[in-house]
Each structure stands twice: as structure tokens, then as C-alpha cells.
Amino acid sequence: MHDPTSPHSPPRRIGSWTLIATAVAVAAVSFGYVGGWLAPHRLTPEKLVNQLQDNAGTFAGYRRNHAKGVCVMGYFDSNGGAQPYSVAQVFEPGRTPVVGRFAIPGGNPYAPDSSVPIRSMALRFAQANGQQWRTGMNSMPVFPVATPQAFYAQLQAQQPDPATGKPDPAKVGAFFAAHPETAAFLAWVKTAKPSASFATENYWSLNAFVFVDANGRRQAVRWRMVPEAADAGGHAGKAGDADYLASDLAARLAQGPLRWHLQVTLANPGDPTNDATKTWPDDRRTIDAGTLVLEHTEPQDSGSCRDINYDPLVLPAGIAGSDDPLLPARSAAYADSYLRRTSEEAHLPGTAAAHMPPEKTR
Numbered sequence: 001m002h003d004p005t006s007p008h009s010p011p012r013r014i015g016s017w018t019l020i021a022t023a024v025a026v027a028a029v030s031f032g033y034v035g036g037w038l039a040p041h042r043l044t045p046e047k048l049v050n051q052l053q054d055n056a057g058t059f060a061g062y063r064r065n066h067a068k069g070v071c072v073m074g075y076f077d078s079n080g081g082a083q084p085y086s087v088a089q090v091f092e093p094g095r096t097p098v099v100g101r102f103a104i105p106g107g108n109p110y111a112p113d114s115s116v117p118i119r120s121m122a123l124r125f126a127q128a129n130g131q132q133w134r135t136g137m138n139s140m141p142v143f144p145v146a147t148p149q150a151f152y153a154q155l156q157a158q159q160p161d162p163a164t165g166k167p168d169p170a171k172v173g174a175f176f177a178a179h180p181e182t183a184a185f186l187a188w189v190k191t192a193k194p195s196a197s198f199a200t201e202n203y204w205s206l207n208a209f210v211f212v213d214a215n216g217r218r219q220a221v222r223w224r225m226v227p228e229a230a231d232a233g234g235h236a237g238k239a240g241d242a243d244y245l246a247s248d249l250a251a252r253l254a255q256g257p258l259r260w261h262l263q264v265t266l267a268n269p270g271d272p273t274n275d276a277t278k279t280w281p282d283d284r285r286t287i288d289a290g291t292l293v294l295e296h297t298e299p300q301d302s303g304s305c306r307d308i309n310y311d312p313l314v315l316p317a318g319i320a321g322s323d324d325p326l327l328p329a330r331s332a333a334y335a336d337s338y339l340r341r342t343s344e345e346a347h348l349p350g351t352a353a354a355h356m357p358p359e360k361t362r
């Protein structure tokens with residue numbers, strides 16, 4: 001036992017203080033490293049979100065990407081098909097309430113719907129046991145790049161030139177030339193047209209995830225929402241209406257609910273789970289896990305989706321993240337964007353504070 005009166009006590013105490021001081025210093029250095037302060041070239045969530053703002057402008061109260069959107073409410077009817085692979089309650093036969101959001105990519109909430117050929121669907125499944133599954137999906141089968149660093153470089157290359165208000169084609173060309181992994185996305189984008197409806201789109205998880213069954217067995221998966229509504233081939237939307245996606249959605253829902261099938265694709269051993277630029281071969285087993293039913297919308301400025309962060313790593317037991325490096329980067333960047341937007345008031349178009357230059361919010 002330690003005797004405080006012993007002549008050996010003082011040096012021992014000094015020893016333990018030194019240990020504590022060393023431990024504190026190590027902790028401080030680790031925090032500094034994790035925070036990026038000691039690694040100035042490290043890509044941080046803040047840098048990613050600042051770059052999104054540099055490209056699109058800063059719109060107080062809005063998401064820094066996929067800023068233009070609308071809330072949707074409904075439920076998921078599971079048929080039990082995914083239950084052998086995942087213990088997530090959402091896959092037990094039965095109904096789980098859903099709060100979702102349709103959007104288009106880009107940081108400008110007033111962008112015309114025809115400005116991009118991509119649409120997105122984000123969903124929050126609220127399981128009865130209190131756990132949630134949040135997912136954000138895009139209407140293309142592959143992502144342009146595989147890493148957060150390459151995504152950052154792409155955003156930098158696409159930043160509008162102040163002289164023209166448009167990206168510099170030379171910089172954009174140089175980026176794609178230096179990133180051959182973008183080929184599959186570029187091939188898709190060549191034929192993609194801005195669709196006239198959220199309702200007729202397929203939405204892909206793009207990133208891989210892992211289902212975990214009752215025995216702890218892990219199965220890599222990707223999923224896709226497949227619409228029941230057929231694409232009538234229209235794509236331009238109504239002439240003169242920059243917001244045709246929201247009006248189309250309201251008109252369709254006035255006729256009745258919209259439905260998608262949750263298709264879960266199971267990877268074979270060796271299929272890449274860390275590269276969203278690569279699809280898996282077509283013959284991989286795909287399960288229909290149930291039907292998503294969307295019934296009504298709410299405006300995004302006041303609706304139930306406004307204060308949801310559709311962080312792709314908020315997952316219930318039975319679904320886990322994969323080794324895809326985009327996933328932790330997404331999670332961190334969405335949190336940063338969420339903190340910015342929820343600490344600001346959203347402003348209506350035309351009001352002075354609606355569009356703040358990026359430097360004002362740094």
C-alpha cells in the first residue's frame with residue numbers, strides 16, 4: 001500500500017503528475033489531429049461544406065447540398081423478404097412510418113428543376129423499438145468518384161469563375177481527365193435528362209452497407225427504390241415553370257399514394273464495397289423487401305423533414321456501414337451542414353437576407 005509519509009512519496013507524486021500531464025497533452029494533440037488543426041491539408045467536413053457554399057452561394061436556413069426539396073410522408077410495408085439477412089425491425093412483416101424528402105442536388109434552393117438531371121429521395125424509417133434507419137439516395141446508378149478527396153477536387157473544379165458565373169471548362173475537363181473512375185457516371189449523364197417527375201425515378205443507395213442477421217452473419221448490400229409509376233418519357237416539365245417537380249408531385253398525390261419497391265441487392269464475396277463508382281454485376285441476387293407508400297407532402301421550410309439530418313450512418317441494429325470512405329465523410333459533412341442551417345432562420349425568396357455571400361457565414 002502507498003504510505004503518504006514515506007520519503008519516497010514526493011517523487012512518486014511528481015511521477016503521477018507527470019503521467020497525468022502527459023496524458024492530457026496526448027489527448028490535446030489527438031483532439032487537434034482529429035479536428036484538423038494540426039494537419040492543415042487534411043480534408044475536413046468544414047472544408048467540404050465551405051466548398052459547397054463557394055459553388056452555389058450560401059442560403060440561410062437551407063441544406064448546403066440538395067437545398068431545393070419537399071417533405072413527403074408515408075410508410076413502408078415490409079413483406080419479410082429481407083428478414084433472413086437483417087434483424088432490423090423495419091424488415092419484419094408490417095408497417096413502419098416514414099418521413100422523407102425529395103430534392104435536387106446543388107446548394108441553391110431556387111434553382112430551376114431542369115438545371116440538373118439528378119433527383120434525390122431521403123427517408124427516415126422510425127421503428128417501433130425507437131431505432132431509426134435514415135437513407136439518402138440519388139437517381140443514378142453510380143457516383144462520379146470514390147473518395148471524399150476526389151469529391152472535394154470535383155467541387156473545386158466546378159466552382160463558378162467569378163468572371164463568367166460558370167465553371168471554367170478547362171478546369172472541369174482537367175478534373176475528369178485526371179479521374180478515369182468518373183467514366184461510368186459520365187456515360188450515364190450523357191443520356192440522362194432532367195425528368196418531369198420525382199414519382200417515376202429509381203433511387204440508388206450507391207454506397208454499400210452491411211446487413212447483419214440473427215446469428216451475426218454479415219452480408220454486403222446495396223439498395224434501390226424502384227417506382228411503380230412509369231416514366232411517360234416527358235422530361236422538360238411545363239414551360240415557364242421552374243418548380244414543376246413540386247407541382248407534379250402534388251398533382252399525383254391528389255390522385256392517390258405513390259409506391260416504390262425496396263430492392264436489396266446482395267453482393268458476392270469480392271464485389272467492391274468501398275467504391276461507389278462501380279456497379280455490381282447484373283446477376284447478383286436481388287430481394288424485394290417491401291413497398292414504400294408516400295401519401296402527402298409538406299413544405300420543406302416548415303414540414304417534418306426540415307430538421308432531419310438524413311445522415312446515412314444513422315442505422316438500426318441489423319444494418320451497418322461498409323468500408324466505403326464516402327460514408328463517414330457524408331455523415332460528418334451532413335452534420336456540419338445541419339448545424340449551420342439549424343442555427344439560421346430560413347428566409348423567403350426576395351427578402352434581403354435570403355442570399356448571404358459565403359464569407360458572412362464562415
Ligand code: HEM
Nearest residue numbers: 063065066101120122136137138148310329333334337338
Ligand atoms: C463526400 C461526398 C458527399 C458530400 C460531402 C455530400 C454532402 C452533402 C450535404 C452537405 C448535404 C446536405 C445535408 C443536410 O444539410 O441535411 C447533402 C445532402 C444529400 N446528399 Fe450528399 N454528399 C456526398 C455524397 C453523397 C452520395 C454518395 C449520395 C448518394 C446517394 C448523396 C446523397 C445525398 C442526398 C439524397 C441528400 C439530400 C438529403 C435530404 O434530402 O435532406 N450524397 N449531401
